[in-house]
Amino acid sequence: MSDSSVPATALEVRLASRPEGWPTTDNFEIAEAPVPEPGPGQILVRNKAMSVDPYMRGRMSAAKSYVAPFEVGKPLDGGAVGEVVRSESDEFSAGQQVLHSLGWREYAVVDASQATTVADDLPSSAFLGVLGMPGMTAYVGLMDKARFKQGDTVFVSGAAGAVGSLVGQLAKLNGAERVIGSAGSAEKVRLVTERFGFDAAFNYKDAPVAEQLRTAAPDGIDVYFDNVGGDHLEAAIGSMNDFGRIAACGAISQYNATEAQPGPRNMFQFVTKRLSMQGFIVNDNGHLKREFFEHVAPLVREGKLIHEETFVDGLRNAPEAFLGVLRGDNTGKMIVNV
Numbered sequence: 001m002s003d004s005s006v007p008a009t010a011l012e013v014r015l016a017s018r019p020e021g022w023p024t025t026d027n028f029e030i031a032e033a034p035v036p037e038p039g040p041g042q043i044l045v046r047n048k049a050m051s052v053d054p055y056m057r058g059r060m061s062a063a064k065s066y067v068a069p070f071e072v073g074k075p076l077d078g079g080a081v082g083e084v085v086r087s088e089s090d091e092f093s094a095g096q097q098v099l100h101s102l103g104w105r106e107y108a109v110v111d112a113s114q115a116t117t118v119a120d121d122l123p124s125s126a127f128l129g130v131l132g133m134p135g136m137t138a139y140v141g142l143m144d145k146a147r148f149k150q151g152d153t154v155f156v157s158g159a160a161g162a163v164g165s166l167v168g169q170l171a172k173l174n175g176a177e178r179v180i181g182s183a184g185s186a187e188k189v190r191l192v193t194e195r196f197g198f199d200a201a202f203n204y205k206d207a208p209v210a211e212q213l214r215t216a217a218p219d220g221i222d223v224y225f226d227n228v229g230g231d232h233l234e235a236a237i238g239s240m241n242d243f244g245r246i247a248a249c250g251a252i253s254q255y256n257a258t259e260a261q262p263g264p265r266n267m268f269q270f271v272t273k274r275l276s277m278q279g280f281i282v283n284d285n286g287h288l289k290r291e292f293f294e295h296v297a298p299l300v301r302e303g304k305l306i307h308e309e310t311f312v313d314g315l316r317n318a319p320e321a322f323l324g325v326l327r328g329d330n331t332g333k334m335i336v337n338v
């Protein structure tokens with residue numbers, strides 16, 4: 001390796017085994033591997049920060065899904081930001097900061113076509129959160145899939161998380177009548193109302209979700225952004241006004257279930273209330289990326305869109321950080337400083 005600052009070997013995190021139910025640190029292996037050489041049209045990136053996200057739980061299983069499963073014995077992958085330390089591409093030069101999808105390792109060889117330069121005037125972590133996949137998910141789900149319009153009453157589950165916290169704020173900034181969130185602790189409920197500016201929030205562990213949602217939204221809801229599924233989805237259907245819209249983003253309440261979970265018992269209300277529900281995967285919506293940046297980047301620069309981040313230091317701690325996301329330990333976006 002011609003760059004003397006690049007070591008011969010570096011750490012990577014591999015999938016050691018596929019979990020049954022809740023994953024544990026035993027499902028991961030921290031390994032030392034040779035730092036690869038970039039080939040023509042490639043760059044070598046020293047990762048600075050990486051993302052851990054709930055969707056990664058699905059990729060730990062072998063089941064067919066919308067994205068290929070992680071391979072046992074191979075490094076995991078996911079969003080990361082780093083510095084180009086060597087370039088074999090005309091598009092990038094050493095020293096540039098780039099966003100790419102080969103996290104879970106200290107050094108990554110990335111095809112130039114799979115890397116994007118990131119602005120220097122914003123923290124790199126923002127491109128893993130508010131201006132990355134979570135921010136785009138919030139924007140696409142609310143604006144495009146749920147067809148949000150001014151005056152809507154919006155309910156967001158997982159409201160203290162990386163996506164949910166942004167959904168509620170975007171709704172408020174775009175003229176929502178009322179925004180309600182659910183979260184899993186009194187501390188998170190306070191954060192959702194006091195810091196993220198939701199009109200109301202409740203702890204779903206305190207009482208049945210349907211009961212708490214009726215109290216928080218006595219006039220019903222027009223939009224539900226679903227990060228949780230289960231009892232939250234059933235409660236939202238029950239509180240929906242006619243022609244209500246649901247953006248189905250995730251179902252974290254079921255990710256670690258070992259048996260199929262029953263669906264909402266009130267699905268006939270889709271007929272009587274003429275409801276619509278759209279499931280979506282953010283990667284299908286690349287055509288909205290420019291619109292997303294144009295809408296959201298100025299809000300971030302002006303400090304109008306608050307984005308909490310929880311940091312864990314060291315690649316060796318990435319598995320525990322990921323498990324923390326599944327437990328709900330994070331506030332906002334969970335990021336690992338590599």
